Amino acid sequence: MTVVATHNGTFHADDCFAYAILRAALGDGIELVRTRDLEILDRADVVFDVGGSCDPAEGRYDHHMRDKPLRPNGEPFSSAGLVWRDYGVRAVRALFPTVSDTEAGRVAAMLDCGLIRDVDLMDNGAMTPTPGHFSTVLEAFNPSFAEPDSDENAAFAEAAHLAGRVLSRAVARALAAVLAEETVAQAAAVTPDPRVVVLETRVPWEDAVFDLNLTQVLYVVRPAGKQWTVSAVPPERTSFAQRHPLPAAWGGLRDDDLARLTGVADATFCHPARFVCGAKSRDGAVALARLAVES
Template sequence: MSNDSSAPIIGTHNGHFHADEALAVFLLRLLPEYRNASLIRTRDPETLNTCTIVVDVGGVHDDSAKRYDHHQREFTATFPDHSTKLSSAGLVWMHYGKQIIHAVTGLDSSSSDCGLLYTKIYDDFVEAFDGNDNGIATYDPSALRKAGIDKKFNDKGFTIASIVNRYNYAPSAREGADGATANGTTTSGAPVPKDGKQQDEEDSRFLRASAFVGEQFSLELEDRANSWLPARAIVKQAFEERTQYDPKGRIMVIPYRSEGVPWADHLHSIESSSKTPQEQLVLYALFAENDRPDSKWRIRSVSLEPGSFENRKGLPEQWRGVRDEELSKVSGVPGCVFVHASGFIGGNVTFEGALEMAKKAVDM
């Protein structure tokens, strides 16, 4: 922790920490005014009053006072056009997200591109922190029980919140903090006192957790700014040109780009905003494996929704799990390479072959 009295101070609570304040602190430190801020973790009101900005503690949400707690009974704030109650992570993102995007990417905070990223990052990353910290499940648990739907496996170990929680307890996260060892004693064998070294040790673990969630955020923002955002114009053009491959527009061709074209999100968004009729939704997207003239081509089924493993229309059942010459015979299309056993993707040695596969598949 910095002791530079000239630096601003970020305050949050001590004790057991969660993913939301770990992210909130990291987000604040992306802003120029808090880049060199020190951090105080306490629940003492007088100490918190000395802080420049406070998150996840204090019982106050007041942007003008730079106080961002969400635990008070009367708190009901949500991100614009969303229903999930905010946590400290969502509060910081709602109030400072556009400034953070500008600080990291250089985008004008008032631009439409910044606005797109602001909402996209909340939707795909920050909102999950809010839901988790406020005990809001992705699906209504009672509705799932009534429908008789059970989990196929326990996914707790796969969530960012679960990983952050490990930093509260994992012995490896406690070692080396001001002489503390893995069993909670000093190097002399005496118990670590409740204040002083134990607080330093706890703060050290919090900073490790904050760095972890911060890295995930940074990867998300970098990908969305450098890949997802530029792809929007490419996908929009491909969508507008799709009827040259199928009269109903059910086949779309994605131009090759070395850094990739994350098209699925944009396609769903464009179809929704344009109110595309059900019978004209895109079923298959075609794209080259590389930029060489002899590149092989892929045919990809469009998912029911972004990230879903279900498809609008999988490739024909009789093609699935079949390869090469046998697949060409079964499909009647020369140059086939494969179709995945689940029917979500296939390949052909030429664009013409992949297009023919798609044309046959849309009506089968």
């Protein structure tokens, strides 16, 4: 049994997440103690957000010292970020056992730049708190003065459970992004025309195109329910423009009208804004993409 310890009293998002991370990484074989008793803390295997020291070799992850632990960019850690730094990859692998070492490392890094970093900044007063921020939501689980009979440890457990569910979903989404990038990279490597990438599954491609620096890609073909779509790639991430819009004559046409104009018998639609069109089959969508490239 691994004993992990943090302070009692009012809790914040960082200690909730630190515990959720340890639960994910170490499984059910841990025992949580919430106390400020130094003798008890000294006996614990892992101590976070309390204790006055940051010594990963000794399992100590406090960040309240005068000499605060900082990220390489100068941003401050909280206990969540410190624990994630040592246990993040292990937590990812425990949540998704089939991931490779490389994938687990990339997922851990993505969360450290996003969810975990935000928790760290909020806890250190380096981010403006808002009612809807997840850190604020977690801290609302603290019993209020109007609830004098509330069980503080039960409230912490409830908040940490929610943090754990959010952590699991954040890992799942980051892993999906990593796997999507691998899929896009493989498709781009075998395409006969670098301007058209064909994906055999409906994976998200937008970030991958830019992360992989696929500057020649104009259109991405992929399945969408019972049909296939051709999406025009924007010139930059999050832009609503297109590197090469679909032909002007196609805009707003549907079914027979589009089929007659293009010669693609199963063409189904072209959006008036000319950023996406579709066909009933893979071959039809690829044919539309090739026509669009040459337009």
